[in-house]
Amino acid sequence: MLPSSIATPPSSPTLSGPPQAHLALLETAAIVPEPGSINAILREHNRSRLFVHPIAWTMEQPRLLSCRFGARKLHWHPPGLDDDESVAGKQNAKLRQERIELARQQQNFNSIATSAADLPRLSPVLAFSFGGRAVRLRTDGIFALGSTDCFLAYLYLDTVDSLRRLYVYGRPYERPNEPMMSLKEKKLGSLQPLNAVEDPYIMATLIALAQEQRRQIQETTVSESSDASSKVPDSFKVPQGPDTSLILKVALLVITVAPARVLYAYKAVIPTAFLDKFESLARCTSSGQIKVSYSKLRIGNPEGLIDRLPWALGLSHEQCQSVAKE
Template sequence: MTFCANIVAIVCLCYFAREVIGPHRDEQARFPEGLRHAARQLPRSILVKTLVRGALLEYFKLNEYDGTKLNFQFGRRVVASLATDALFSPVPTPPRLAYLDLEAAQRRRDKSIPLFRSRRLNSPVAWAQHKRQRSLRPAKDIEDPYIAAGLIALAQEQYYQDQSRPDHYKVRLLAAKDDNLYFYTALIPSHFLDRFDRPSQRYPTNPPIPITYVHIPMRPEGELLRLMELVLSKLNFAAKNHE
């Protein structure tokens, strides 16, 4: 079986909890006028890539990594390489924020089950392959187990490089879907990661890990800037405190 099929089991270790951002504030988001103008002018198709991934993250002093793959480890070996669309960190350390285009992630998932191609029509085989593809799609794309796996892999990046081994690792993921952004946050305990590092050992039963997320509409542009400032300010704070 493919890792994409097995990864669904991760949702049993985590759960998604949507948060609602409070009432609108009267003041405008404090972004340079150039960013505000770009948000008004750019079409949705390139708004995320040009504005959110670039200018907004640069405004919050994040570093972008050259690579976009996250290693998911089990038993101290890499069992999967998770594709993202960008990786960022507020300090020169392992990445703490991943950017994921949910539509691109779905296309990659579908390609993991290649369709039967032949000059001769073979409807039962083609139907079975399409059914297999559909079975891998989550019930709610904004609560995709792939997101949980990406956050765990982000935590593992720090887990294997941080000799101090803190109690928790805070990781975040920004996802895009249609005209919406979703900002996910997870606090992954070290003892949770121990299970992946040494799976043969016995561990006490612990409650699932919450993954909280907020919805950020891309339009109107003023709301996008306000909400992006609100959620990404947490990253700015983290950079100062080496969270």
């Protein structure tokens, strides 16, 4: 059963759910799982707690699914802008200037968010499908970029932190006694990623975003006999080899702190063969490694941000203008 609201502590399965649901899922498998399938992975690592809500994922789940993050450096910088600039060690006068600049950056980000509000906006909750079941993943917004088949999501890391705390501690009125609190603090610490911008929840969100994009494509082509790939906008198509399976592009913007100073732009290409693994748990479909690349973007210069977003997100310049225009 799914949570009744996005504020409810997540507890449903997707490589997720209670151990009892995990065992029931394996027992109902009609065939022996193929090596490399999700059921085979769960059986092989039955002593590890893999069958949990994505908010409780560690880097183990992405690794076993052959998913990885890869940082990318933007080689072009607007004049006077340096992504590697650090505040540490600045003189007091420069620190004061930084505070003024920070206020201006926040105003610019608010302008970006306001312009994004004009785009067709979808529910901020994604359905992560797994073996015919679904669990809800919360984002801070999902926008349609020119077509219902194309989505851009954004997410605050503060939101991820709040969801993870809610998952571990429960609601305030459900807080346990001191000994239990100590255990829960230890559990929360074990779930914190070493690198916040490579949070496994980000990986799960991108997978769920690809699943949602695929559902939208299927819905728009349900009455047509043409191949679903012909319905994907040209800007979201990837040249394909002999394998004719559809390949989807997904994009995500992550805001690290509030007030926001830096955006992280994530992009990935996810073949439907990879998504099939979550529908047919006993089958191993060849999809190769899924790489999620991400880049750091400062938002102090909205004009420069517009020029850099297309490369960082893998979107068309027109789509990025609709999101990042001043």
